[in-house]
Amino acid sequence: MTTQDALEAIGLKDVVYRQLRAARRAAAVVGCLRTEVKNNALQQMAAAVWSARAEVLDANARDIDAAKTAGQPASRIDRLQLTETRLSTILEGLQQVASLPDPVGDVLDAFVRPNGLFVEQVRVPMGVVAMIYESRPNVTVDGAGLCLKTGNAVVLRGSRESLESNRALVRALRSGLQAAGLPEDAVQLVEGGREAVDIILQARGFVDLAIPRGGAGLIARVVEQAKVPVIETGVGNCHVYVDTAADLEQATAIVMNAKTQRPSVCNAAETLLVHEEVALAWLPVVLRALEARGVEVRACPRTQELLQAGGAGLATAVALASQEDFATEFLDLVLAVRTVKSLEEALDHIAEYGTKHSEVIVTEDAAAAETFLRQVDAAAVYHNASSRFTDGFEFGFGAEIGISTQKLHARGPMGLRELTSYKYLVRGNGQIRS
Known part of the structure; x- marks a missing residue:
């Protein structure tokens, strides 16, 4: 059954929530993986996309033809277009992500309380990250790679203009995950119109973080509609x-x-x-x-x-x-x-x-x-x-999930650390509070 058939058969909300539940289950798995397992998966994902490059570029050509027919401006078409050189650069970023230190598990602070409790502040994955973005298909690969490295599952919702490109890329990325023995649902593409975006943005308990990337209209809509946490990536004037x-x-x-x-x-x-x-x-x-x-x-x-x-x-x-x-x-x-x-x-x-x-x-x-x-x-x-x-690759982050123009949690090109939170691990020997 195709995605469109599924949408028509059981309704968009049911389809999206099935994907979010699957992402939540996948996040529980990838959030506990050792660094070497995640790095191997990233290598497998890069290899799978490169092996499928003919399919990816053919799909992108269909998107480009449709954009030209629709009268899209040259600047938008440039953002949409993939070439073998651009694809190679994108995959180089994926390889670089694999070579970077894994922030998950880093101990940010550690101390002993007077009562003997040993407290550690440790980096942990966010969980399920939703990427809402426009016509740049490189975001599909960057988002998948950075999220996997940090133990997150990612739900991708690109624009209609890049749908064929994103379908081909996600198929390849998921095949790379499968080759590495990891759950394919750690990377998913959500289809559907604006209604799908609204469902994602209101899915409290299923989505831990939403990141919009695109023009002022998209970003404003995400910020205004979201009931889940959002990192605002801003317009660049x-x-x-x-x-x-x-x-x-x-x-x-x-x-x-x-x-x-x-x-x-x-x-x-x-x-x-x-x-x-x-x-x-x-x-x-x-x-x-x-x-x-x-x-x-x-x-x-x-x-x-x-x-x-x-x-x-x-x-x-x-x-x-x-x-x-x-x-x-x-x-x-x-x-x-x-x-x-x-x-x-x-x-x-x-x-x-x-x-x-x-x-x-x-x-x-x-x-x-x-x-x-x-x-x-x-x-x-x-x-x-x-x-x-101002770019994650140029800053040595391997790639970026976006460029944050806000001041809470993350600012500037967001790499691996910005896709983590932290929790406190507290170890005792029978302490009770009086």
Whole structure:
């Protein structure tokens, strides 16, 4: 019986709850596994996906064709697309997860009470983790790998756009679990529309943690609808501020990388802030380079004046930026630009429009850099480096379950430790409380 047949035969809620119960049973098994058993399973999962790569890429091609037919923008299609190279990189992350230390069982604290009780605070798995995400199928593999390593079962609910890709990936991941002698239900794909998401989010007692990954609409809906705990992964309206003391050649390289290396992801830059003392000389240089890469620029009135005065030599006129542009995560080859009078004005702009994801200052002034690093409220704050490094793989976490922009429990790229909780193990010899 296909999943769709099952949905129609017994109802969506029953299907989802059967999956959640199976995930709970699987979590009880994988939560007690030795590290070497989990690492072997991760290796088996990576091997199974690679062996099935033709099937996976064929499925992805069907998703891509459907997205193009539906008129999806190029940026969304890029987020959806898998190639053999991208798949190899994803599986490299899975291999790296296998090589990382296992946080489960780590003793965070230990002490003896005056009455002789020996108390240990120990890392433990969360249990059942639900991933609610949009079109990036790499999340399917990253989520499965990180959750297994930390002894969690994962329930995956990707978007309709990536359904064929996710089906193929999950089939391969489950076959890897089977080859390792572990319960396949530790990794499951939930199908169904928004109703399926609502069922997951309201499944108290079955889901221990929900993690949304996607646009502002998806994240807001999960946060508002959830009755289970949620880690909010945020939208990336990221800024690069080029200070008066910047190395301008370095600034050009950082801006180009942050905006154009992969514009469809959350750690790409969306707004460029430039100190007015360097704007006249430097802006024409960087904007010509951006134009050559196909970037549409929308600038504040002051920036437009400077470009007209300096003769930017651009092939197309620079559009006037609106307030909405400065608040938008474009996820495309579009960049808002504002000229500011001071570091303080740049900080004020970021405080107003930033989404607490990733922010960059380019400067050789150590004092200005420290002010920026300390005052900017974001998960990752950079001095003289591209925002594109806000990534679990780049941070050495193997992969990431998401990038948290909240402050409770986890912040920034979330790797293995962020998928654990802790409990207290208390050992006595007959103590009773008087």
